[in-house]
Amino acid sequence: MSFVAEAVQTRRGWGHFPLLRALASNPVTLAALVIVIVFLMMAAFAPWLAPYPPTKIDVLHKLQPPSAEHWFGTDHLGRDLLSRIIHGARTALTIAIGSVAVAGSVGLLLGLIAGYGPRWLDGVLVLVFDSLNSLPMIMFALAIITVLGTGTGTLIFVIAATSFPSYARLIRAQTLALKNSDYILAERLMDAHPLRILLVHLLPNVVGPLIILLSMDIPVVIMVEAGLSFLGLGVRPPTPSWGSILYDGYTSIRSAPFVVIFGGLPLVLATLGFTFLGEGLRDSLDPRLKLRRPA
Numbered sequence: 001m002s003f004v005a006e007a008v009q010t011r012r013g014w015g016h017f018p019l020l021r022a023l024a025s026n027p028v029t030l031a032a033l034v035i036v037i038v039f040l041m042m043a044a045f046a047p048w049l050a051p052y053p054p055t056k057i058d059v060l061h062k063l064q065p066p067s068a069e070h071w072f073g074t075d076h077l078g079r080d081l082l083s084r085i086i087h088g089a090r091t092a093l094t095i096a097i098g099s100v101a102v103a104g105s106v107g108l109l110l111g112l113i114a115g116y117g118p119r120w121l122d123g124v125l126v127l128v129f130d131s132l133n134s135l136p137m138i139m140f141a142l143a144i145i146t147v148l149g150t151g152t153g154t155l156i157f158v159i160a161a162t163s164f165p166s167y168a169r170l171i172r173a174q175t176l177a178l179k180n181s182d183y184i185l186a187e188r189l190m191d192a193h194p195l196r197i198l199l200v201h202l203l204p205n206v207v208g209p210l211i212i213l214l215s216m217d218i219p220v221v222i223m224v225e226a227g228l229s230f231l232g233l234g235v236r237p238p239t240p241s242w243g244s245i246l247y248d249g250y251t252s253i254r255s256a257p258f259v260v261i262f263g264g265l266p267l268v269l270a271t272l273g274f275t276f277l278g279e280g281l282r283d284s285l286d287p288r289l290k291l292r293r294p295a
Contacts, residue, residue, distance in 0.1 A: 107168040
């Protein structure tokens with residue numbers, strides 16, 4: 001009876017959320033989850049959390065050190081650094097999550113088509129994937145930015161265009177491994193529509209590894225966006241960006257090193273948070289790792 005009561009109690013608690021229970025069982029993953037949630041809240045509620053408008057210029061108080069009025073100090077134009085970092089979280093996460101979502105959706109669709117479709121179509125799509133993967137990302141990004149100009153939409157397009165071939169190759173490999181499974185062959189014998197096979201039987205079995213890869217690529221995209229913004233090829237000023245904040249701090253690093261310190265801190269924390277959260281998702285969702293765990 002005690003065993004039954006314990007099972008019922010578990011189901012009422014964490015039992016409804018097995019993934020959250022698995023993430024919370026690891027202190028490092030739990031800390032990473034908290035960091036990610038904090039950054040998501042910063043991005044969602046940036047206008048209400050920021051103490052000042054991020055583009056408000058006050059030259060008379062430029063490069064002021066941290067104080068009770070400006071917790072992180074001010075930059076070379078007198079703008080509140082904390083407000084720009086909070087709004088920069090919205091810029092970074094919008095580009096990272098948007099580009100990863102677009103690339104993941106396109107890669108998922110094309111990967112399923114390549115893996116389950118006819119052989120000639122698979123060959124054509126693989127050729128496209130390999131051709132795009134062979135392009136140097138930075139050179140391709142510079143070419144597209146030169147043609148389309150800088151901006152959030154351009155960055156999302158560039159990152160998605162250079163990322164989806166890797167996702168499509170992953171989904172294709174997963175689909176090829178499953179297309180000759182017994183339950184797929186049984187569906188074919190029952191004259192099931194190919195769309196039903198793709199959406200009902202293949203999609204739920206191939207999306208897990210993709211989610212893991214997407215979560216671990218978010219910090220990479222954040223660093224790419226920051227790097228391009230540092231070079232002046234990212235979002236258009238005066239839109240706050242962690243990369244542009246770092247560049248402003250670099251130009252005045254001798255007189256105000258705190259700008260670089262506070263500007264680089266969110267990049268470090270976001271990278272660590274999303275990376276360790278991605279590893280936690282991988283440990284929880286990858287069945288091969290579960291089989292290796294001791295009982």
